[in-house]
Amino acid sequence: MPGLDELSDDLKRNTRGRFEQWVKNPKCDANTISAVLNVRLSAVAEKLSYEPNYAQSPFAIQRGNAFEKSLFYDDARELVTALTKAAAISTEDTKFIDFRLRLNGGSRVNSVDEALAESVKFLKALPESDQRDTLVVAALTIRIPKGVMLPEATLVIDALTAVKDDVGWLLTVGEVKVFPDRGGHTDPAEIATARAQAGVYVHALDLALQTLKISQQIRINRRGFLVFTKPGTNRPIVRADEDLTYQAIRADTGFDRLDAIAQALLAEGIPAESTDQLLEFVAHSKTHFEDSCWAFCDLAARCFDIALADDSPMVLGRDSAAHLGGITVTRAVELLNGADPEDEMESTLQVLMRNSDWHMP
Amino acid sequence: MSTRELVRQLRAAEAGRPIPRYSTKHLRVSSSPLIVSFIRMAGESRPWGIAYGRPGESPEILAAGDGRNREAVTAMLHPLAEVLLKYCRVEGWTDRPLTSEDSDLHHFPQIWFPGSRHVEMLHFLEFAYSGVPRGADKSALMPSFARLCGWLFRHSNHPGQQVVVDSAAALRTAFVFPADPVSISSLSPLVTWLTTDGDLQTRRAAAIAARQDLTELSLDPKLDSKILEPLVAERQRLRQAGQDFAEVDEQIRDRLGPHLERRWRLTATALDLFKTDARPENPGTENLVAESLNSLVKDLQYHERKVQEDPEGAFTIHPETDFDAASAAAAYLLLTASQQRATLALLHHDKELLGEAIENGTAVRSTIAGISEGRHGSRRAVFWTVNATVGEQTRLREEEKYSIYGDSSTEVVVAGIERVDSDTWIVKLRWSSSHIRRPITGYLNAPCPDPLWVGREVVLVPRDNSGMARDAAFRVRGAKAGIGAWLTHSKPPRRHLDDLPVSDIELRDGES
Numbered sequence: 001m002p003g004l005d006e007l008s009d010d011l012k013r014n015t016r017g018r019f020e021q022w023v024k025n026p027k028c029d030a031n032t033i034s035a036v037l038n039v040r041l042s043a044v045a046e047k048l049s050y051e052p053n054y055a056q057s058p059f060a061i062q063r064g065n066a067f068e069k070s071l072f073y074d075d076a077r078e079l080v081t082a083l084t085k086a087a088a089i090s091t092e093d094t095k096f097i098d099f100r101l102r103l104n105g106g107s108r109v110n111s112v113d114e115a116l117a118e119s120v121k122f123l124k125a126l127p128e129s130d131q132r133d134t135l136v137v138a139a140l141t142i143r144i145p146k147g148v149m150l151p152e153a154t155l156v157i158d159a160l161t162a163v164k165d166d167v168g169w170l171l172t173v174g175e176v177k178v179f180p181d182r183g184g185h186t187d188p189a190e191i192a193t194a195r196a197q198a199g200v201y202v203h204a205l206d207l208a209l210q211t212l213k214i215s216q217q218i219r220i221n222r223r224g225f226l227v228f229t230k231p232g233t234n235r236p237i238v239r240a241d242e243d244l245t246y247q248a249i250r251a252d253t254g255f256d257r258l259d260a261i262a263q264a265l266l267a268e269g270i271p272a273e274s275t276d277q278l279l280e281f282v283a284h285s286k287t288h289f290e291d292s293c294w295a296f297c298d299l300a301a302r303c304f305d306i307a308l309a310d311d312s313p314m315v316l317g318r319d320s321a322a323h324l325g326g327i328t329v330t331r332a333v334e335l336l337n338g339a340d341p342e343d344e345m346e347s348t349l350q351v352l353m354r355n356s357d358w359h360m361p
Numbered sequence: 362m363s364t365r366e367l368v369r370q371l372r373a374a375e376a377g378r379p380i381p382r383y384s385t386k387h388l389r390v391s392s393s394p395l396i397v398s399f400i401r402m403a404g405e406s407r408p409w410g411i412a413y414g415r416p417g418e419s420p421e422i423l424a425a426g427d428g429r430n431r432e433a434v435t436a437m438l439h440p441l442a443e444v445l446l447k448y449c450r451v452e453g454w455t456d457r458p459l460t461s462e463d464s465d466l467h468h469f470p471q472i473w474f475p476g477s478r479h480v481e482m483l484h485f486l487e488f489a490y491s492g493v494p495r496g497a498d499k500s501a502l503m504p505s506f507a508r509l510c511g512w513l514f515r516h517s518n519h520p521g522q523q524v525v526v527d528s529a530a531a532l533r534t535a536f537v538f539p540a541d542p543v544s545i546s547s548l549s550p551l552v553t554w555l556t557t558d559g560d561l562q563t564r565r566a567a568a569i570a571a572r573q574d575l576t577e578l579s580l581d582p583k584l585d586s587k588i589l590e591p592l593v594a595e596r597q598r599l600r601q602a603g604q605d606f607a608e609v610d611e612q613i614r615d616r617l618g619p620h621l622e623r624r625w626r627l628t629a630t631a632l633d634l635f636k637t638d639a640r641p642e643n644p645g646t647e648n649l650v651a652e653s654l655n656s657l658v659k660d661l662q663y664h665e666r667k668v669q670e671d672p673e674g675a676f677t678i679h680p681e682t683d684f685d686a687a688s689a690a691a692a693y694l695l696l697t698a699s700q701q702r703a704t705l706a707l708l709h710h711d712k713e714l715l716g717e718a719i720e721n722g723t724a725v726r727s728t729i730a731g732i733s734e735g736r737h738g739s740r741r742a743v744f745w746t747v748n749a750t751v752g753e754q755t756r757l758r759e760e761e762k763y764s765i766y767g768d769s770s771t772e773v774v775v776a777g778i779e780r781v782d783s784d785t786w787i788v789k790l791r792w793s794s795s796h797i798r799r800p801i802t803g804y805l806n807a808p809c810p811d812p813l814w815v816g817r818e819v820v821l822v823p824r825d826n827s828g829m830a831r832d833a834a835f836r837v838r839g840a841k842a843g844i845g846a847w848l849t850h851s852k853p854p855r856r857h858l859d860d861l862p863v864s865d866i867e868l869r870d871g872e873s
Contacts, residue, residue, distance in 0.1 A: 231406045
């Protein structure tokens with residue numbers, strides 16, 4: 001598949017980011033195709049002469065790396081202590097297994113392919129292992145076995161614990177985020193994002209174990225843990241026992257839909273022979289602007305311009321658009337000012353607006 | 362989103378500009394406000410730079426060379442800490458601490474921030490500096506500053522409070538913008554919408570362009586990459602080599618300064634917009650200011666006095682505040698009371714707020730159909746029979762207490778309800794004997810038995826019963842032996858994987 005390789009390298013192979021991007025607006029074809037084909041929206045925006053807005057600060061990256069480094073330093077001592085304190089594991093006697101790439105602070109794995117092979121080896125060996133220690137695993141790397149995303153679907157699980165009990169091995173996934181945990185004041189959106197991402201891991205592990213035919217021997221915990229930072233420090237705070245059942249179902253549904261889209265693209269044949277053509281393909285795909293696009297998509301300014309030209313109520317926000325259905329802003333204002341409704345929908349809207357617009361005499 | 366809000370948005374789109382949301386101003390601008398803005402290094406929780414000062418003057422701008430360095434950040438914060446403690450007249454930091462007797466409802470501490478992330482910084486500052494080693498002096502500058510920040514942060518969550526102003530949120534509350542909520546989430550586009558001349562297209566284009574002008578805590582990542590990261594790296598190199606890095610610090614400050622000042626000046630513009638807004642101030646804001654100051658005196662000053670008396674041993678609140686379930690329950694009840702009190706304080710003086718209350722079923726439009734006299738128990742009572750117009754939502758229930766809109770001192774009790782159809786209910790209202798002779802202001806200025814009331818339309822609004830929630834908040838702390846003690850006075854058990862799920866009995870008995 002010419003062109004795709006030019007867009008992908010080890011850092012771009014993380015499927016989770018692409019999945020989460022797609023979830024933010026699954027109604028938009030450009031967004032969906034960008035996620036499936038791994039075409040960066042910033043590149044598409046640049047091609048269309050719009051300035052990309054979304055970048056990551058080097059300070060944020062450094063902070064993330066520093067946190068991860070401290071978390072897994074000395075056989076993940078900090079993480080193990082925090083996990084024990086939060087009762088996510090019952091003992092500090094653990095064995096640390098590290099699949100992180102060298103460039104990410106790991107000690108022995110050189111490439112994603114090596115991480116994938118090592119991770120599969122680890123999972124396959126687990127059912128027969130007589131290891132009694134609790135295992136703490138960093139960066140377990142798995143490939144989702146279906147088509148789902150092109151050219152591939154790779155997930156790196158931030159942290160994972162494996163505990164053997166009388167029934168067998170139980171894997172519990174964890175999501176590491178550098179943002180500060182402020183108890184009840186922690187940003188709910190940040191927590192929801194972390195849980196959603198952990199749910200993707202649960203689902204991906206389900207698929208991987210089924211493919212490896214070891215799903216009967218290894219159980220996956222539907223409850224995971226989140227690792228945040230103590231405000232103003234690099235010390236971890238673990239939120240244990242987070243229910244990920246519905247996040248995993250969401251991932252399952254989402255991946256199925258993405259899989260269908262990927263298969264359809266393959267069936268039609270991707271009309272792209274080069275990176276440039278891929279960018280062109282995404283740029284000319286149908287879009288569906290929503291106000292949430294401002295928060296993540298580099299094409300938002302272009303799509304907003306289109307929505308404005310169409311007199312779409314979406315320029316007033318998603319809630320207003322939902323109220324107005326297919327009625328344009330101009331027409332809604334006319335109805336508000338007493339224009340004769342042309343159909344039942346307009347008539348209903350006019351009555352609703354009139355009733356709500358009561359003023360004290 | 363309510364249909365009324367949609368109508369407002371359409372009116373704003375028709376006008377081609379933001380329009381006032383309410384008929385009165387719900388925020389009293391203090392005669393001595395202070396403006397504070399922060400910048401933090403991406404990924405960090407402490408500030409990297411600060412700008413503070415009074416409107417009309419130039420702001421004081423300070424920056425730490427490296428936002429990750431605790432010592433540098435602490436040194437930068439010292440001047441702000443002193444200014445803020447004095448400004449809020451905190452016990453121990455001024456000759457004239459704020460008290461119930463010595464407070465002014467026009468000249469009061471009011472701190473303006475560009476947006477919610479800046480207000481959150483108060484909480485991060487509390488986390489960073491409130492903890493002191495056992496036996497250390499809690500009355501020192503930074504712990505005192507941290508506790509003040511913590512109180513300001515918690516108070517900022519109280520509906521109607523007048524001390525901490527999130528400028529962006531205040532503008533969004535005061536005006537309706539013909540724009541989607543995400544594009545007006547920060548201060549710059551909001552101010553641009555309000556200060557740009559021209560038609561809808563001109564204003565909208567300016568506001569969309571202003572989205573690029575970040576006013577949040579972190580800087581543009583491109584600026585970080587191209588300018589600041591190399592400077593910070595150079596500072597780090599010099600520091601590690603034991604060389605002087607003052608010059609680099611100066612360069613970093615020069616780079617951060619314009620961005621801090623930009624945030625500060627935008628906030629000053631927002632403040633000006635409130636000051637020059639021609640709408641009358643809602644008389645209810647007087648109560649809200651009094652309530653904010655009362656909270657400052659009863660909560661913050663009380664604890665600070667204790668710290669002054671016993672600097673090493675006095676109890677201080679943890680930044681998360683909710684380790685004690687009874688305190689959390691009390692705080693929740695107080696928050697509920699604040700919500701109700703704030704709404705009702707303003708409702709009687711604002712027709713647009715009243716329209717909202719009618720739409721969401723809190724208030725009820727009714728026409729007086731008849732007046733009769735009778736008895737309630739052994740006392741004389743007057744009854745109004747009204748035809749109430751109820752919408753899709755209503756909270757009208759028997760025995761609920763209401764006031765007549767415009768006169769918050771009135772009180773009627775719903776004595777009976779007869780549903781005629783889904784939109785109209787016949788409601789019997791009972792006036793207690795203490796209200797019978799008093800004229801009802803706002804409409805006829807006549808007492809309730811006067812036959813002139815028949816045929817008149819009045820609006821019923823809920824009575825302020827926030828006192829009950831306040832009473833409950835007080836009582837919940839002492840309810841150790843009450844029936845809800847398992848919830849409010851138990852210790853959370855330490856949970857292990859094999860202990861789940863936790864039973865109610867275990868919760869009640871606490872950790873064994």
